[in-house]
Amino acid sequence: MNVNMGNVLGLVFANMHDMTMGEMTKRRTMGSILFGGRYRLIDFPLSNMVNSGITAVGVITKSNYQSLLDHLGSAREWDLARKKGGLYILPPFGNEGSVLYRGRIEALYGALSFIKHAMADYVVLSDCDVVTNLDYKPILEQHIESGADITVVAHTGNYSSEEIALSTVLNTDADKNVKSVLIMPELSGSCTASLNMFVIKKDLLIDLVQDSFARGLLSFEKDILQGRVNDLKIMAYEYTGYFSKISGISSYFTANQMLLDPENANKVYLPKRAIYTKIRDNAPAKYDLNCDVKNSLVADGCIIEGEVENCILFRGVRVGKGAKVKNCILMQDTVVGDNAEMSYVITDKNVSVGAGRLLTSSPDYPMYVGKGASL
Amino acid sequence: MFNKKECVAMLLAGGQGSRLYALTQTVAKPAVPFGAKYRIIDFPLSNCINSGIDTVGVLTQYQPLVLNEYIGNGQPWDLDRVHGGVHVLPPYQKASGADWYSGTANAIYQNMAFIERYSPEYVVVLSGDHIYKMDYNKMLDFHKEKNAAATIAVLDVPKEEASRFGIMITDEDDNIIDFEEKPKNPRSTLASMGIYIFTWSKLREFLIANENDKDASKDFGKNIIPDMREAGEKLVAYRFDGYWKDVGTIDSLWEANMDLINPNIPIDLYDPAWKIYSRNPALPPQSIGKNAKIQNSMVTEGCVIDGSVEFSMISDGVVVEEGAEILDSILMPGCIIKKGAKVEYAIVGENSVVGENAQIGARPETIENKDEWGVAVVGHNITVSDGANVAPKQIISENI
Numbered sequence: 001m002n003v004n005m006g007n008v009l010g011l012v013f014a015n016m017h018d019m020t021m022g023e024m025t026k027r028r029t030m031g032s033i034l035f036g037g038r039y040r041l042i043d044f045p046l047s048n049m050v051n052s053g054i055t056a057v058g059v060i061t062k063s064n065y066q067s068l069l070d071h072l073g074s075a076r077e078w079d080l081a082r083k084k085g086g087l088y089i090l091p092p093f094g095n096e097g098s099v100l101y102r103g104r105i106e107a108l109y110g111a112l113s114f115i116k117h118a119m120a121d122y123v124v125l126s127d128c129d130v131v132t133n134l135d136y137k138p139i140l141e142q143h144i145e146s147g148a149d150i151t152v153v154a155h156t157g158n159y160s161s162e163e164i165a166l167s168t169v170l171n172t173d174a175d176k177n178v179k180s181v182l183i184m185p186e187l188s189g190s191c192t193a194s195l196n197m198f199v200i201k202k203d204l205l206i207d208l209v210q211d212s213f214a215r216g217l218l219s220f221e222k223d224i225l226q227g228r229v230n231d232l233k234i235m236a237y238e239y240t241g242y243f244s245k246i247s248g249i250s251s252y253f254t255a256n257q258m259l260l261d262p263e264n265a266n267k268v269y270l271p272k273r274a275i276y277t278k279i280r281d282n283a284p285a286k287y288d289l290n291c292d293v294k295n296s297l298v299a300d301g302c303i304i305e306g307e308v309e310n311c312i313l314f315r316g317v318r319v320g321k322g323a324k325v326k327n328c329i330l331m332q333d334t335v336v337g338d339n340a341e342m343s344y345v346i347t348d349k350n351v352s353v354g355a356g357r358l359l360t361s362s363p364d365y366p367m368y369v370g371k372g373a374s375l
Numbered sequence: 376m377f378n379k380k381e382c383v384a385m386l387l388a389g390g391q392g393s394r395l396y397a398l399t400q401t402v403a404k405p406a407v408p409f410g411a412k413y414r415i416i417d418f419p420l421s422n423c424i425n426s427g428i429d430t431v432g433v434l435t436q437y438q439p440l441v442l443n444e445y446i447g448n449g450q451p452w453d454l455d456r457v458h459g460g461v462h463v464l465p466p467y468q469k470a471s472g473a474d475w476y477s478g479t480a481n482a483i484y485q486n487m488a489f490i491e492r493y494s495p496e497y498v499v500v501l502s503g504d505h506i507y508k509m510d511y512n513k514m515l516d517f518h519k520e521k522n523a524a525a526t527i528a529v530l531d532v533p534k535e536e537a538s539r540f541g542i543m544i545t546d547e548d549d550n551i552i553d554f555e556e557k558p559k560n561p562r563s564t565l566a567s568m569g570i571y572i573f574t575w576s577k578l579r580e581f582l583i584a585n586e587n588d589k590d591a592s593k594d595f596g597k598n599i600i601p602d603m604r605e606a607g608e609k610l611v612a613y614r615f616d617g618y619w620k621d622v623g624t625i626d627s628l629w630e631a632n633m634d635l636i637n638p639n640i641p642i643d644l645y646d647p648a649w650k651i652y653s654r655n656p657a658l659p660p661q662s663i664g665k666n667a668k669i670q671n672s673m674v675t676e677g678c679v680i681d682g683s684v685e686f687s688m689i690s691d692g693v694v695v696e697e698g699a700e701i702l703d704s705i706l707m708p709g710c711i712i713k714k715g716a717k718v719e720y721a722i723v724g725e726n727s728v729v730g731e732n733a734q735i736g737a738r739p740e741t742i743e744n745k746d747e748w749g750v751a752v753v754g755h756n757i758t759v760s761d762g763a764n765v766a767p768k769q770i771i772s773e774n775i
Contacts, residue, residue, distance in 0.1 A: 037660030038676070076450070077657075262662060262679065269659040279451075279655045283644035284411035284675035286636070287684075293669055299660040300412065300676055303645070313660075 003140045005053030009120035009202065012045045013107065015062035016127040016196070020166060020247045023370055024348065028067040031059070031128040033252070034331045034349070036259055036268075037312050038299040040071055041246070043277045044133070045126040045197075046078050046087075051273040052136035054124065056085030058114055060107050062092055071278050078276045090114055103218030108209045116206060123205050127196035131255055132243035133268050133275065136199075139237045143199040148235040150204075152178065152225065153197035155239050161188040166247045168194040168221050170236050178234040181226040192236055194221075195243065242267035253346060253366045256312050256329050260295055282315050290321070306336070320355065327363070345369065378458040380430045380493040382515060382572075384423050385486070387479050388416060388503035389436030394624045397754030397772035398724055403435065405503030406442040407628070408707040408725065410635050410644070411688045412675040413653045414445060415622060418508070419501045420452045420461065421651045426511040428499065430459030432489050434482045436475060439465055451654045464489060478593030484582045490575065498578055500571040500595065506631045507568075507619035508642065508649055514613045515572055524577040524608035525600065527551065528570035528615050540566030541596055543612045551610040556596070565612055568619055571595065577608060618642040625770075629722060629750045632688045632705045636671055656691050656708075666697045682712065690725075699729075704736070707755070720767065724755035731761040742767060 014031035024033055031042030042059070049057055057080060061068060068089075075087035090111045092101060101107040108115070115123065122143070124136055134153075143151040154170055169182040170192045198220075200208075208224055217223035225234060242264060244255035259265045269275060282301025287293060293308045301316040306323030313319075314331045320338035327344050330336070334347045337355030344361040348371040353359065357375055361367035369375065392404025399407060405416035416433075423431050431454060435442055442463075449461035464486050466475050476482035483490075483500065490498060497518065499511055509528070518526040529543050537558070543565045544553040555562065581599050585591050591598050604610055618641050620631040634640040644651055658677025663669065668683040677692035682699035690708040695701060699712045702719045709726040712718060716729045721736035729735060736751030749768030753759060758774045765771055 260662075262664070265659065265662060274657040275659070276657050281451075281650045281652050281655075283651070284673040284688075285661060286645075287669040287672050287674065289671050291670060293663045294667060295665045296663045297660040298663060298674070301645070 001141045001145060003137055003144065005137060005140065006055060007120050008052075008054050008122045008124055008136070008140060009115070009118040010045075010049040010054045010057035011108075011111070011115075011123055011125045012042060012049075012057060012059045013104065013125070013127045014042060014059050014065060014068055016104070017129045017166075017247065018062075018064075020129075021252070022249060023368060024249065024252070025064065027064055027371065029061060029063075029065050029128075032065075032067040032071055033128075033246075034314060035131065035252075036256060037297040037314055039275060039277045041128040041131070042068065042071070043078075043275050044131050045128060046080070047273070047275045048132070048134050049124065049126070049136065050078050050080065050276070051133075054136065055080070055082060056088075056118060056120065058088045058090050058111060058118075060090045060111055062101060062107065065089075065091065073278065077278055085119075088114060101218075104220035105209055105212045105218045105223065108205070108220075109213045112206065112209060115202065118202070121202055123200055123202050125198045125200070129246050130195050130197070130243050131246065131268065132195075132239075132241060133270055133273055134239065134241055134243070135273070139197075139199055142235070142237050146176075146235055147233065149200065149232040150225070150234045151199040151237050152234065153195045153199075153239050154192045154236045155195060155243065156190070156192040158190050159188060159193060161186065163245070163247070163251075164188060164191065164193065167245075168196075168225065170194060172236050176236045176238065178225070178229060178236055181221070181229055181234075183221050183226060192238075193245075195239060195245070199237075249346070249366065249368055250364065253329065253344075253363075257310070257327070259297060259312070260310060265297075280315050285313075291319075306338075327366075329366075348373070351375070378493070380459055380495050382428055382430075382497040382499060382511075383459075383490055383493050383495040383575075384419075384428045384431045384499040384501055384511070385483055385490070386416070386419055386423075386431055386433045386501045386503055387482060388433050388442060389476050389482060390504070391437040392504065392623060395628065396625065396770050397752055397757075398625075398628075398722065399438070400772060401438060401755060402441040403438045403503075404623070405433075406445055407622075408690050409506065409622070409628070410632060411673040411690050413651060415506065416442070416445070416503050417452075417651050417653045418506050419503060420446075420449075420454065421649075422507075422509050422511060423499075423501075424453050424652070425649050426509075428511060429454060429456050430493055430495075431461045432464045432486055433461060433503070434476065434486065435463055435465050436482075439463070445654055447654070452652045459493065462489065478598075479595045480582060480585055480599050481593035483578075484586050484593070487579065487582065495575050498573050498575045500573065502569040502621075504623055505569065505619060505621055506634075506642070507615075508617060508651070509570070509615060509619075511570075511572070514570070514615075517613050518572045518574075518611070521549075521611045522609065523611045524574050525603055525610050526572045526613050527600070527610065528568040529565040529612045530568055530615055530619050531564050532566045534561065534564055537561035537564050537566060543567055545612045549612045549614070551604070551612050553604075554600070565614070567596070568615060569621070571600075572613075577603070581606075625722070625750055625752055629705060629720075633686065633703070635688065636673055636686065658691055664697065667695075702738070713761070721751040721753065721765070723753045724757060726755060727753050727757040727759070729753070729759045730763060733759045733761060733763045733765075735759065735765045737767045739767075 014029040018025040080087035285302040288305040299315040316333040322339040388405040392399040454461035622628045661678040664681030674689040681697040682695040713731045715732040718735045742748040752770040754772040
């Protein structure tokens with residue numbers, strides 16, 4: 001089957017799941033959380049859409065989206081600076097008496113005129129909480145071939161109760177028809193959990209949003225997937241590729257650390273389907289005399305004079321002489337002073353750790369140091 | 376109608392760079408990879424935009440494909456402008472016929488129409504094979520202050536090196552009163568850096584006269600500058616005291632790369648106020664493995680390093696497998712060094728593969744006859760088979 005991906009509109013929800021990330025999203029959206037040494041979470045859905053042939057993408061924002069706007073710029077890095085299509089940023093629709101959206105349906109309602117005018121028959125919706133390199137084309141193929149009204153991208157596996165607590169779980173029959181939907185259930189073990197990516201016909205999406213909004217229904221998951229599971233044909237698409245889902249500081253830490261294993265990294269960073277991000281024009285990373293770097297991901301612009309092991313170093317990080325940094329995630333422009341020692345610490349942008357400081361935490365509860373803090 | 380520009384830069388990028396041998400067989404010298412994530416031309420292009428010059432003509436002739444693609448619309452250097460920006464200028468056919476560029480002056484002569492579209496007061500002429508950071512705007516201020524017809528940037532070099540350069544002899548006001556090309560007994564230590572600023576109306580006049588002189592060669596150093604002096608035009612030397620290096624030979628290319636990791640050499644790539652821009656290949660961060668040992672080196676995105684790397688420049692997408700040793704070497708983009716291979720004092724070209732336990736180059740202290748020692752070179756897209764040996768000073772342009 002040959003799907004014309006030019007006929008698909010992408011919609012990315014930048015703010016969904018903000019609340020799961022605590023202080024990390026205090027001044028930014030979920031989509032603008034830094035990840036994997038040089039990326040932000042929104043780079044993954046955007047790159048996946050572009051690499052799948054989608055050329056028109058709307059990014060729905062709610063609040064705190066200054067850093068997101070700065071990151072996306074003209075969207076040239078994702079090849080979305082286009083005359084036809086390209087990237088559209090859809091901030092909350094500021095009507096008199098309107099409020100910030102309270103759910104996915106209200107968010108879509110605010111973007112309705114954009115959706116209506118898009119030259120596409122299908123819409124792919126995605127949040128920013130899943131790190132993966134996925135091709136939307138086979139998902140569209142299954143959606144069209146099966147005649148589904150809504151296709152939910154999901155993965156069947158063994159989940160812990162923490163992982164499930166913030167997920168939408170699908171009960172399906174043998175043909176992947178969704179029979180019932182559980183929202184944030186208290187369960188663990190083998191189940192099919194949504195990856196918060198959906199495919200739907202544009203006209204149906206518009207109808208469902210208008211109809212639900214008129215009746216005061218605001219949750220796509222609760223009021224459409226769950227509420228209309230019997231009168232819509234909802235299907236699961238079983239995604240079996242590598243992914244990690246981020247729903248808190250702990251899973252954020254793990255998702256980053258997993259990429260230290262080249263086997264995992266090779267499933268996310270594919271030569272033919274690159275993950276694009278904003279260019280910062282840093283010089284190459286410099287490894288100085290007496291530095292010792294092992295099992296780490298290092299971005300350009302870093303200058304390393306100390307010891308680094310099992311770490312993810314974002315662009316422009318400095319590690320001073322005699323410093324020992326282990327199992328840490330150091331975001332952009334973090335400076336680690338001489339002889340400082342750190343383990344299981346996540347530092348946000350522009351954090352400065354004084355010379356000789358000792359910061360340690362445990363793998364279960366990595367310490368998070370907020371943006372710009374000076375220790 | 377084009378907006379007027381005070382100053383337009385013309386970048387000479389057409390030379391073959393034959394002294395780089397295998398490294399310039401398929402690419403023009405300005406497109407040769409440099410300093411882990413750059414190509415040589417990134418330096419003059421970044422200097423232009425950092426100096427506020429946003430209109431640049433790049434004169435190409437030899438193997439322009441890689442260079443053209445690399446420059447593209449100029450966006451990585453912020454040179455994609457509504458008015459001006461970067462333009463690649465190959466030789467073209469005119470009503471009167473078609474000619475290759477027969478010299479540096481002829482290349483500018485053939486593109487006078489390009490320059491005149493912007494009606495500039497001044498033209499900066501640059502080379503595409505120098506590594507340096509320089510504010511051309513300061514040099515332009517000097518040119519204006521001196522009310523010169525031409526200003527030539529000069530570097531005060533050690534006396535023993537002066538005979539390798541074109542030397543400018545000046546009076547106490549930095550007026551150029553004479554010059555000599557690679558003199559045996561230099562009368563001055565001011566070496567020309569190959570960077571010129573001309574008052575356009577003067578240069579135009581001399582370019583036309585030079586072109587009409589059938590016997591003259593069409594070169595800035597040999598003709599235009601001497602002609603201007605003879606005609607009594609004001610020529611001044613602009614003293615530059617930063618880092619500058621011509622990378623026209625294997626040895627100087629290797630040295631200039633090594634200079635970037637030498638803390639005593641004053642070229643800072645980490646200065647946010649004077650970034651060197653380059654086209655970005657969108658690769659993941661460098662992955663440093665459990666067995667890696669990296670010291671005194673620069674490494675960039677997309678690399679996977681699990682071997683030992685010392686005093687080396689590792690370009691994007693390079694793989695150094697476990698047990699491989701890289702010492703004092705330059706690995707260009709995409710090359711793969713397999714297990715147990717040793718690369719010492721060598722340059723390995725783009726996308727080349729060095730097989731297991733192969734040996735490329737050697738340390739100078741292991742060679743008795745010093746004349747036999749030199750940097751070893753593996754060209755682009757070459758496969759060196761397992762266990763093969765490339766001797767020091769050897770240049771490989773075919774699979775072995």
